[in-house]
Amino acid sequence: MRESWDAIVIGSGIGGLTVAGLLARTAGMKVLVLEKHLERGGQTHTFRRDGASWDVGLHYVGNLKPHALERRLFDFLSGGALQWNRMPKEFERFIYPDLEFSVPSNPQEYEQRLVERFPDEAVAIRNYFRDLRAAARWYVLGIQQQMMPAPLNFALALYRHFGLTRATQTVQAYLDGHFQAPELKALLATQWGDYGLPPKEGAFAIHALVVGSYFRGGWFPQGGAGRIARTFEQGIEAAGGAIRVGQEVTEIILENGRAAGVAVRDLRGSEAKQIRHLAPLVISDAGARVTYEHLLPTAGAIGWRTRKARAFIASLTGGLSAVTLYLRLKAPVSSLGVEGENYWINTDFDHNDPVSHSKKVLTADPGHIYLSFPSAKSGDDRFHTAEIITMVQPQAFARWRDTNIGQRGADYAALKERIAQGLLRTADRALPGLAALVQYHELSTPLTVEHYTAHPDGCFYGLPAVPARYRGAGLSVRTPIAGLYLTGSDVASPGVAGAMMGGLAAASRIMGARGLPRIMAAIARGPKISLASGPASRNRVRLVAKKALTPSIWELKFELDESVAFEPGQYAKLLVAPFEWRDYSIAALSERQLTLLVSNRTQGEGSHYADTATPGMITEIELPLGSYRLRQNARRKIFVATGTGLAPFLPMFEALERADGLDTAELYFGCRTQTEDITAAFAVLPRTIACVSRQAPPAGGLGGRVSDALRTLSFDPATTDIYVCGSAAMVADCRAILERKGADRILTEAY
Numbered sequence: 001m002r003e004s005w006d007a008i009v010i011g012s013g014i015g016g017l018t019v020a021g022l023l024a025r026t027a028g029m030k031v032l033v034l035e036k037h038l039e040r041g042g043q044t045h046t047f048r049r050d051g052a053s054w055d056v057g058l059h060y061v062g063n064l065k066p067h068a069l070e071r072r073l074f075d076f077l078s079g080g081a082l083q084w085n086r087m088p089k090e091f092e093r094f095i096y097p098d099l100e101f102s103v104p105s106n107p108q109e110y111e112q113r114l115v116e117r118f119p120d121e122a123v124a125i126r127n128y129f130r131d132l133r134a135a136a137r138w139y140v141l142g143i144q145q146q147m148m149p150a151p152l153n154f155a156l157a158l159y160r161h162f163g164l165t166r167a168t169q170t171v172q173a174y175l176d177g178h179f180q181a182p183e184l185k186a187l188l189a190t191q192w193g194d195y196g197l198p199p200k201e202g203a204f205a206i207h208a209l210v211v212g213s214y215f216r217g218g219w220f221p222q223g224g225a226g227r228i229a230r231t232f233e234q235g236i237e238a239a240g241g242a243i244r245v246g247q248e249v250t251e252i253i254l255e256n257g258r259a260a261g262v263a264v265r266d267l268r269g270s271e272a273k274q275i276r277h278l279a280p281l282v283i284s285d286a287g288a289r290v291t292y293e294h295l296l297p298t299a300g301a302i303g304w305r306t307r308k309a310r311a312f313i314a315s316l317t318g319g320l321s322a323v324t325l326y327l328r329l330k331a332p333v334s335s336l337g338v339e340g341e342n343y344w345i346n347t348d349f350d351h352n353d354p355v356s357h358s359k360k361v362l363t364a365d366p367g368h369i370y371l372s373f374p375s376a377k378s379g380d381d382r383f384h385t386a387e388i389i390t391m392v393q394p395q396a397f398a399r400w401r402d403t404n405i406g407q408r409g410a411d412y413a414a415l416k417e418r419i420a421q422g423l424l425r426t427a428d429r430a431l432p433g434l435a436a437l438v439q440y441h442e443l444s445t446p447l448t449v450e451h452y453t454a455h456p457d458g459c460f461y462g463l464p465a466v467p468a469r470y471r472g473a474g475l476s477v478r479t480p481i482a483g484l485y486l487t488g489s490d491v492a493s494p495g496v497a498g499a500m501m502g503g504l505a506a507a508s509r510i511m512g513a514r515g516l517p518r519i520m521a522a523i524a525r526g527p528k529i530s531l532a533s534g535p536a537s538r539n540r541v542r543l544v545a546k547k548a549l550t551p552s553i554w555e556l557k558f559e560l561d562e563s564v565a566f567e568p569g570q571y572a573k574l575l576v577a578p579f580e581w582r583d584y585s586i587a588a589l590s591e592r593q594l595t596l597l598v599s600n601r602t603q604g605e606g607s608h609y610a611d612t613a614t615p616g617m618i619t620e621i622e623l624p625l626g627s628y629r630l631r632q633n634a635r636r637k638i639f640v641a642t643g644t645g646l647a648p649f650l651p652m653f654e655a656l657e658r659a660d661g662l663d664t665a666e667l668y669f670g671c672r673t674q675t676e677d678i679t680a681a682f683a684v685l686p687r688t689i690a691c692v693s694r695q696a697p698p699a700g701g702l703g704g705r706v707s708d709a710l711r712t713l714s715f716d717p718a719t720t721d722i723y724v725c726g727s728a729a730m731v732a733d734c735r736a737i738l739e740r741k742g743a744d745r746i747l748t749e750a751y
Contacts, residue, residue, distance in 0.1 A: 014043070015284030015487040019283050020078055024236045026507070027511055032244070036267070040308070040403075042285070042447075051601075053383070053613040056452075062212075064084055064219040073500060073523070084220065091342065097347065114187075128179075134166070139209045142157065145160075148516075171202045172198075172200040172352065175189065176308075190351075191210060192207070195461060206465035206493060210493075234283040248590075249264050251263040252284075286489070287456075290456065308473060309479070319459040320459065321391070326444070328439045334733045339376070342370065344370055345369045354393055365424050367392070388403055394459065413735070420443045423443075486502075543558065543613050552601045552676070553599050555597055563591045567629050569649055575619045584598060584647070586647070597646070638713070641667065643732075646679065648725055649723065669689070674698055691708070722747065
């Protein structure tokens with residue numbers, strides 16, 4: 001039976017989640033949110049390695065003091081379940097050669113500190129703060145125009161005309177016209193990474209909006225940014241809606257010239273399935289460029305109607321992506337005197353040469369970096385993490401554009417390691433001792449960003465905030481196609497709060513002339529959500545058996561409400577605590593019987609669940625997910641695992657046995673002692689070599705780590721597939737060894 005939806009949202013970024021949540025909670029609409037990635041949240045999603053988590057796009061949010069509109073929206077959409085931690089009073093540190101400056105959470109104090117540091121520029125500094133407020137107000141009124149009925153919209157447009165010149169000059173033009181000291185100009189432009197354009201390119205209005213949003217400091221989600229999507233989801237589901245992942249929208253379906261639904265590739269199985277979902281409203285959070293240039297026809301009648309929007313988008317040049325170094329630390333950053341503040345570290349005062357800077361990043365000598373500490377900000381003292389980010393031109397990675405993630409070769413891996421070491425050295429010079437704390441690191445590039453978020457060229461801020469974007473009519477939540485609306489940062493402003501305002505604007509417009517008053521009235525009534533009408537949108541599971549395979553690994557057996565088919569290698573998301581989901585490879589799944597292997601070694605929420613869950617307990621699960629697969633071919637197959645990394649290989653071994661191919665495979669299993677060797681618990685295994693690192697190995701085994709075994713392993717890269725699964729550090733070590741030996745088919749899964 002075909003499902004019925006009132007609206008479909010393309011993308012689960014904060015703009016998509018906001019419009020979906022508002023339509024669900026204020027208009028009672030049944031909304032389907034479709035996400036290409038296997039994680040909800042867009043730039044607010046997190047990823048995990050060995051229990052620790054990192055926030056990929058949200059690093060701090062401003063304007064979240066009690067009763068601020070942004071705070072009230074977050075509270076309403078999350079049902080009050082999303083809590084925020086305030087950052088330290090001095091929440092930003094700007095570091096330059098022979099110049100350091102701490103930004104306080106008070107605009108008057110900020111202004112006074114600048115005057116004390118640059119007394120000759122006192123008048124210009126005071127005028128700067130006045131102009132920031134005026135330009136930010138000008139920008140906000142532009143967003144509000146989209147929410148207003150025609151007469152008010154027209155009146156606001158007339159009013160905004162008077163601030164146009166100041167708001168749409170570049171940041172550098174404003175600074176050059178008002179200040180003398182190069183050091184002060186650089187200092188005031190430091191936060192340009194928060195909107196992704198250097199001062200000579202970015203509009204003063206977006207600079208004012210972003211800088212002004214932090215006048216009262218910064219906030220960070222308690223428990224991490226991943227909680228945003230999960231808490232918003234409950235309100236969407238309460239009205240009968242759903243968020244579905246692994247769903248790539250390929251086309252907006254049109255009927256009689258209006259939007260009528262979407263065509264989707266379901267990416268969760270071994271082969272993508274083509275699906276169609278119909279609804280009278282389609283809202284795109286995929287970005288204006290993707291929507292107009294890829295999801296809609298660019299020829300014929302529709303192409304004619306969207307030609308002005310496409311020409312406007314094409315006229316907006318510029319925009320940067322970033323490389324990000326994710327660090328797992330051995331100890332809390334408080335040991336270095338850090339309270340959770342951000343560091344903007346600069347080796348010179350020139351922000352305006354992204355070409356030169358990108359080259360310096362590639363040669364391990366970045367000129368500007370941003371250093372952040374998500375674990376300290378989220379309040380999780382079990383794991384210690386840091387992130388180092390620097391903006392780069394996407395073209396710097398063009399050589400690998402046509403390669404697949406995880407299969408980009410030894411040169412790409414070597415480049416990433418060189419970049420990582422350069423970022424870490426630069427950070428360590430400003431914060432001595434940081435490098436010595438690093439336990440594990442992992443680097444993402446613009447190619448990574450594009451793969452996971454679908455932002456063209458990895459430009460995650462969307463359309464560049466250049467002056468030309470704001471001088472004309474620009475883009476609106478309304479499109480030339482009836483029934484189709486835009487949401488997110490491209491119709492508001494870059495950043496999480498900006499994209500949320502795009503969601504508010506879209507929902508207000510969709511609900512008609514009284515849309516905004518209805519939404520504000522609902523927010524005033526309070527954040528509580530009634531879940532009584534919510535559908536069972538995910539599988540319920542009941543724990544039926546539990547067995548300790550080792551002191552740190554549990555075998556958990558569940559019974560599902562309904563049978564599910566899967567491909568060997570896929571994984572499940574298990575609800576282990578309120579709004580906390582963890583990924584576990586499927587060790588076995590037959591009909592309604594599911595087996596997972598869960599380690600308690602990390603002592604996180606998943607560990608606690610595994611230790612305390614008892615047979616009969618019921619929770620929720622999402623499955624199957626993931627593209628890790630057994631390749632059906634005649635190549636030699638080598639499997640490398642440690643701990644619960646064995647789990648995805650177990651159904652692969654059964655598939656090989658059914659195909660009479662198990663004898664051609666081999667397994668290298670790493671453990672510290674023989675008591676940690678879980679392979680004896682499973683009957684269907686290929687030839688197995690135990691690699692024991694802390695005691696004598698068994699007969700036929702090897703002493704040392706699995707990585708040691710790989711160093712002496714002989715194989716023909718042209719005829720060998722190598723599967724690796726285990727801790728993130730182990731997978732990284734093994735990949736590096738294998739790539740140096742020429743392996744070109746390394747299939748990895750890191751947990």
